[in-house]
Amino acid sequence: MDTKLEPIVKNIQQKFNATFEEFRGEVHLFLKPEQIVDVLTLLRDEHHFELLSALTAVDYYPQTSPRFHVIYQLTSLAKNLSLQLRIPINGNNPGVGAGSYPRIPTATGVYGVANWRERELLDMFGIEFEGHPDPRRILMPEGTEGHPLRKDFPLGYEEPQFTFNFDEIGLHKPRPKE
Amino acid sequence: MTQIEEVSIDQFKHLVSERALTGETMLLNMGPQHPSTHGVLRLLLELDGEIVVNCIPDIGYLHTGIEKNMEAKTYQKAEVMTDRLDYMNPMGNNLAYVMAVEKLVDLDVPPRAQALRVILVELQRIASHLVWLGSVGLDLAAMSMFLYCFREREQILDIFELVSGQRMMTTYFRPGGVWRDVPVEFEKAVREFLKIFPKRIDEYETLLTKNPLFLDRMLGLGLLDAATALSYGVTGPTLRASGVDWDLRKARPYSGYEQYDFNVPVLTEGDTYARYLVRIQEFRESLKIIEQALNKLPFGPVRSENRKFVPPPRSEIGVSMESLIHHFKLWTEGFPAPRASVYSAIESPRGELALMLEGDGGPKPLRVHLRTPSFDNLSVLPHIVKGHLVADLVAILASIDIVLGDIDR
Amino acid sequence: MGVEQKLGDMGVVTTTLENVVNWSRTNAMWPMLFGLACCAIEMMAAQASNYDMSRFGMELMRASPRQSDLMIVAGRVSKKMGPVLRRLYDQMPEPKWVIAMGDCASCGGVFNNYAIFQGVDEVVPVDVYVAGCPPRPEALIHGVLTLYEKVKGEKFKDLAEKYG
Numbered sequence: 001m002d003t004k005l006e007p008i009v010k011n012i013q014q015k016f017n018a019t020f021e022e023f024r025g026e027v028h029l030f031l032k033p034e035q036i037v038d039v040l041t042l043l044r045d046e047h048h049f050e051l052l053s054a055l056t057a058v059d060y061y062p063q064t065s066p067r068f069h070v071i072y073q074l075t076s077l078a079k080n081l082s083l084q085l086r087i088p089i090n091g092n093n094p095g096v097g098a099g100s101y102p103r104i105p106t107a108t109g110v111y112g113v114a115n116w117r118e119r120e121l122l123d124m125f126g127i128e129f130e131g132h133p134d135p136r137r138i139l140m141p142e143g144t145e146g147h148p149l150r151k152d153f154p155l156g157y158e159e160p161q162f163t164f165n166f167d168e169i170g171l172h173k174p175r176p177k178e
Numbered sequence: 179m180t181q182i183e184e185v186s187i188d189q190f191k192h193l194v195s196e197r198a199l200t201g202e203t204m205l206l207n208m209g210p211q212h213p214s215t216h217g218v219l220r221l222l223l224e225l226d227g228e229i230v231v232n233c234i235p236d237i238g239y240l241h242t243g244i245e246k247n248m249e250a251k252t253y254q255k256a257e258v259m260t261d262r263l264d265y266m267n268p269m270g271n272n273l274a275y276v277m278a279v280e281k282l283v284d285l286d287v288p289p290r291a292q293a294l295r296v297i298l299v300e301l302q303r304i305a306s307h308l309v310w311l312g313s314v315g316l317d318l319a320a321m322s323m324f325l326y327c328f329r330e331r332e333q334i335l336d337i338f339e340l341v342s343g344q345r346m347m348t349t350y351f352r353p354g355g356v357w358r359d360v361p362v363e364f365e366k367a368v369r370e371f372l373k374i375f376p377k378r379i380d381e382y383e384t385l386l387t388k389n390p391l392f393l394d395r396m397l398g399l400g401l402l403d404a405a406t407a408l409s410y411g412v413t414g415p416t417l418r419a420s421g422v423d424w425d426l427r428k429a430r431p432y433s434g435y436e437q438y439d440f441n442v443p444v445l446t447e448g449d450t451y452a453r454y455l456v457r458i459q460e461f462r463e464s465l466k467i468i469e470q471a472l473n474k475l476p477f478g479p480v481r482s483e484n485r486k487f488v489p490p491p492r493s494e495i496g497v498s499m500e501s502l503i504h505h506f507k508l509w510t511e512g513f514p515a516p517r518a519s520v521y522s523a524i525e526s527p528r529g530e531l532a533l534m535l536e537g538d539g540g541p542k543p544l545r546v547h548l549r550t551p552s553f554d555n556l557s558v559l560p561h562i563v564k565g566h567l568v569a570d571l572v573a574i575l576a577s578i579d580i581v582l583g584d585i586d587r
Numbered sequence: 588m589g590v591e592q593k594l595g596d597m598g599v600v601t602t603t604l605e606n607v608v609n610w611s612r613t614n615a616m617w618p619m620l621f622g623l624a625c626c627a628i629e630m631m632a633a634q635a636s637n638y639d640m641s642r643f644g645m646e647l648m649r650a651s652p653r654q655s656d657l658m659i660v661a662g663r664v665s666k667k668m669g670p671v672l673r674r675l676y677d678q679m680p681e682p683k684w685v686i687a688m689g690d691c692a693s694c695g696g697v698f699n700n701y702a703i704f705q706g707v708d709e710v711v712p713v714d715v716y717v718a719g720c721p722p723r724p725e726a727l728i729h730g731v732l733t734l735y736e737k738v739k740g741e742k743f744k745d746l747a748e749k750y751g
């Protein structure tokens with residue numbers, strides 16, 4: 001680990017009782033959902049992590065607890081450091097639709113970019129952010145069912161049309177009117 | 179399928195001012211099919227006369243499902259997706275992807291391949307900025323800029339075609355090196371470009387930099403201060419025009435950038451004109467890097483010898499059965515990557531382009547996240563257009579240099 | 588200059604109305620500026636200095652569908668863009684033609700997934716498909732010239748049936 005990063009990680013570890021992993025020089029800190037806003041504020045204000053480079057998630061379906069990791073990739077320009085925060089959260093609560101999604105607090109108050117990135121996560125993974133000012137889908141059209149980047153969402157592969165199955169596919173391929 | 183859902187104001191109620199609800203201000207739709215939105219971006223504008231009160235970008239009209247599709251492909255095959263991500267910068271996307279894969283499986287890259295990558299990525303940066311400059315010209319009704327810029331861009335595309343056989347979607351970089359060595363004509367072609375291009379930059383500058391019409395449309399518009407820019411994750415020339423000296427090529431050198439001597443242009447004004455100036459200066463810095471890399475271009479192999487991840491060369495396949503089987507296995511089954519995640523970033527013409535690549539022990543990635551610079555750069559737009567005229571909105575939008583393929587992925 | 592010098596002093600040219608109309612349609616086709624993705628850049632390159640598509644009577648790209656009669660769908664069409672594309676097509680005055688430029692617009696290309704239409708022919712009828720990812724500007728120009736051949740062979744009778 002970078003010598004400049006070590007005290008920061010230790011500080012977070014002690015304050016928030018976090019665990020960490022290291023792979024090829026990258027440090028991943030594991031936190032609980034309710035801690036995230038405090039940790040982000042602390043990192044931004046005291047440790048100069050000015051840039052939230054990426055905010056994304058990973059789906060470990062069919063594993064259910066935790067099913068998702070929400071990932072915050074932070075960059076410090078002043079110290080030239082990177083740090084990744086990971087929040088393991090479980091899958092859906094029982095039921096369907098809004099309100100049954102996993103929820104974590106929003107980071108929009110700390111980083112402006114979290115606004116769009118959290119909307120993207122809501123759209124792509126169905127992870128809700130409590131207190132988000134504008135919880136709408138961002139990439140998929142309104143009214144889409146499901147969340148494409150979840151592992152149980154099908155890729156939507158269609159059989160390509162070749163000479164041997166030309167007619168067969170032509171039968172059910174939609175043809176628009178003039 | 180062919181019906182567009184009527185948009186009601188309820189959807190955007192919390193984003194517009196109260197005056198819009200009483201009908202005092204006007205809501206105007208701009209895009210997704212509009213010549214000045216640089217693609218299929220849709221902006222919902224709240225206007226008071228000609229002044230923009232609120233601007234609500236609506237993206238996703240080019241959502242391609244690249245991240246999901248890459249999860250269904252092996253590490254070698256997923257690379258073709260990255261070309262089509264940010265279509266102004268295919269070489270750079272390839273570089274970001276192969277660097278992430280190399281980091282994940284711990285693969286070495288020979289020095290010649292690294293230098294070739296630097297040359298081609300910098301050429302791509304120039305080509306990308308040229309398209310940007312040409313389309314800014316078009317937006318501000320300077321048609322001649324478009325014609326000039328595309329003239330030089332063709333020269334760069336010819337070099338790409340020379341090395342890879344394709345003009346745009348090259349997929350020339352592969353994990354562990356490049357596809358094959360460059361042909362002998364490569365050096366001559368690049369030198370010719372190096373000779374011609376500085377004069378051409380002067381030509382652009384004579385046309386635009388001190389042109390009063392251009393200055394009227396650019397100066398003092400879309401002011402972006404450093405704190406807001408960082409909070410909104412803005413990177414690249416847009417951030418450097420706001421006075422933050424942050425360039426991954428300097429801060430975290432990759433692919434041998436530490437060997438080259440170049441400056442990072444930084445301006446403090448933070449307006450559209452500063453962003454234009456930063457990009458013009460980047461032309462010259464890129465030329466410097468290309469020249470140094472070409473002078474120092476080492477000889478040697480262009481692909482790693484690590485046969486676990488890199489297929490054997492063609493010459494071996496013809497004479498050795500084992501190599502043939504090995505090649506076949508690598509391309510049909512792919513290579514396994516560890517169950518771990520890496521984050522690898524490069525400086526694309528638009529900012530920090532990064533991949534978060536997570537392997538699951540098999541030949542296909544578990545998750546590919548593309549941290550694309552345009553997405554974050556666009557998210558700051560609503561804050562910097564407030565109070566400007568609609569006509570200036572076009573100039574501000576152009577100055578951020580967005581690519582919709584990069585935003586919607 | 589032109590036809591007078593080559594053919595001498597010809598007072599009268601006899602031809603059919605169909606030929607004249609089709610000839611004039613081909614030589615003043617106004618494409619709609621409809622760039623979606625990567626192919627749009629090659630479409631711009633075809634318009635720019637090196638390839639100069641205006642040699643074929645189409646230097647004006649119109650941004651408004653109501654002023655254009657050729658739609659060049661340059662790029663992948665997402666599920667969100669499909670309805671917009673159809674509306675723009677419906678707004679174009681007849682007669683109108685569509686070129687599907689590139690693999691994505693022709694058949695989905697490399698993107699066989701949930702987000703992309705597997706060919707723009709699922710949304711609007713297509714006259715000419717141009718292969719390539721992206722097609723070179725020459726390929727686009729060839730596609731346009733192929734469309735010209737098609738237009739020159741059109742019969743009023745068929746058009747009357749088509750448009751009622």
